[in-house]
Amino acid sequence: MQGHKRVLLAAPRGYCAGVDRAVVAVEKALERYGAPVYVRKQIVHNIHVVTELEAAGAIFVDEVDEVPAGAHVVFSAHGVSPAVVSAASDRGLQAIDATCPLVTKVHREAVRFAKSDYEILLIGHEGHEEVEGTAGEAPEHITIVNSPDHADEVEVKDPSKVVWLSQTTLSVDETMETVRRLRVRFPHLQDPPSDDICYATQNRQVAIKKVAKDADLVIVVGSANSSNSVRLVEVALEYGAKAAYRIDYADEIEQSWFDGVATVGVTSGASVPEVLVQEVLADLAGAGYRDVEEVKTAEEDLLFSLPKELRSDAAGNRDDRALGGRTTRP
Ligand code: SF4
Numbered sequence: 001m002q003g004h005k006r007v008l009l010a011a012p013r014g015y016c017a018g019v020d021r022a023v024v025a026v027e028k029a030l031e032r033y034g035a036p037v038y039v040r041k042q043i044v045h046n047i048h049v050v051t052e053l054e055a056a057g058a059i060f061v062d063e064v065d066e067v068p069a070g071a072h073v074v075f076s077a078h079g080v081s082p083a084v085v086s087a088a089s090d091r092g093l094q095a096i097d098a099t100c101p102l103v104t105k106v107h108r109e110a111v112r113f114a115k116s117d118y119e120i121l122l123i124g125h126e127g128h129e130e131v132e133g134t135a136g137e138a139p140e141h142i143t144i145v146n147s148p149d150h151a152d153e154v155e156v157k158d159p160s161k162v163v164w165l166s167q168t169t170l171s172v173d174e175t176m177e178t179v180r181r182l183r184v185r186f187p188h189l190q191d192p193p194s195d196d197i198c199y200a201t202q203n204r205q206v207a208i209k210k211v212a213k214d215a216d217l218v219i220v221v222g223s224a225n226s227s228n229s230v231r232l233v234e235v236a237l238e239y240g241a242k243a244a245y246r247i248d249y250a251d252e253i254e255q256s257w258f259d260g261v262a263t264v265g266v267t268s269g270a271s272v273p274e275v276l277v278q279e280v281l282a283d284l285a286g287a288g289y290r291d292v293e294e295v296k297t298a299e300e301d302l303l304f305s306l307p308k309e310l311r312s313d314a315a316g317n318r319d320d321r322a323l324g325g326r327t328t329r330p
Contacts, residue, residue, distance in 0.1 A: 003262035005289045007281065008215060010207035010267035011296040016200030018100025019044045019271045021304040022077035023053070025098040028310045029072055030057050038067040040084070041076045041129055043098065044271035045226040047248050064088045072096060077271075078129040079103040081136020096309045102168055102198045103130055107137050109192055113163050114138030118190070119156045121145050123178050124167030128227060131167055148174065151181035163190040168198040169228040169270070171235060172205055199302065200270045201228045205235050207297040208267045212236040215265035217257055218244040221276050222269030229269030241265060250279040255287075264289055 022043050029037045035057025042050050042060060050060060058074075064087045067073045072094045075084070079099040088095045099107075113120050120142045124131040135142045145154055145164075156162050164182060166175055175197060183189045195202070212218055218236040222229020229246055236244040247253060258264075264284060268277050281292060305311065 004291070005261075006263055006291040006293060007284055007289050008211045008263060008265045009277075009281070009292055009294045010204070010211045010265065011294050012200070012203045012207060012298055012300045013266075014268045014270070014272050014274050014277060016198070016270040016300075017302040017304045018077050018102060018198070018200070021306060022074075022098040022100065023049055025096060025307050025310055026053050026058050026074055027056070028306065029074055029096055032310070033072050036071075038071055038073040038093075039076065040064055040067075040073055040080065040088075041078065042225070043074065043076045045078075045223050045229075046269075046271040046273075047223045048273060048276060049271065064091060064093060067091065067093055069093070074098050076129065077103070079107060079133035081133050083136055084133075094309075096307050098307055099133075100168070100198075101304055103133070105194075106134055106165055106168065106192075106196050109165055109196075110134055110137040110142065113165075114141040117141075118161050118163045119143065119158065121154065121156070121162060121164045121182060121189075122166065123164060123170065123175055125227065128167060130169070130227075134165070134167075145178060145182070148177045148181050151178045151185070154182075156186065159186045160188050162186050162188065163192065165192050166196040167227065168196060169201045169231065170197055171231045172197055172202055173235070173238070200300070201231070203298045203300060204228065204232060204267060204270065207295060208232050208236050208265065209239040210297055211265035211267065211295050212239040212241040212244075215241045215263050216261040217242065217263075218265040218267070219253065219280060220244065220246045220267055220269065221248070221272050221280055222246055223248055223271070226269045226271050229272070232267055232269060236265065236267075247280075249276065250283040253280070253283055258287060 036059045039060050070092050074096045077100045123145045218241040220232045233244045233246050
């Protein structure tokens, strides 16, 4: 029999500091330089954010050779390889680097270990923009490891000088399994100097684990190309949710999902504006799930200052974020 209908709302969820900074960077660039402002790749992996910025005058391109010479181009939160930076400079583009500082940290680690002649096993999804950017820092030294199974077959030249690094938005549990299997084969494998999987990815996974054990159904708001959103669906299923779905918008919810469902868990990926979650909650309320309980597992107050190119305006006013001000977005 179906019990009391309720929603468990995971917290933290939604925007992380790196996404907030990247989105505000495009908004500020539009404000300062006027439309159009070009953006290489989706600024963050969320269709709603991209559509709204397009409406405001941003033009998203795949590569910098699509940007008119001399124009402003923003590099996305996922980061770029040095080859992309050079190509932009060769074209005379005015680059604004919105790479998340936590991705830049992994780039720096890659450069440092490559300089010391380590082989770097980069755990991540081949083809993902962040992995392409990091691998491009030291292509001769980096091998991408896609999965725990791949760890059983990857080859290295010198097993005594190997380090692993990772993409920032992976499943923590799966990554640890990949590392465990790598270490069976390479006992001297070194760990990164600090966690590469970022605080936001980790916090959202911890929160959904707590929600999932009591949920008949979990709804994750996030886009299909958002790595951390897709991981939230997998983690929810692993930790006890009877079913879990990812949606971009509330109107993708299907009535058949609610058969026999008392408790619905809700969360959102790190690139998702809260307004989209509120629309889901409104739909759920309409279906009788009005009782909403927040399940909070961490507080987040991290805020990154804007890319240096946008930190002061022509009048010499500083970015309020650099002064510890609040973000301009929800
Ligand atoms: S998910 Fe993590 S690494 Fe990616 S933008 Fe957000 S804080 Fe940065």
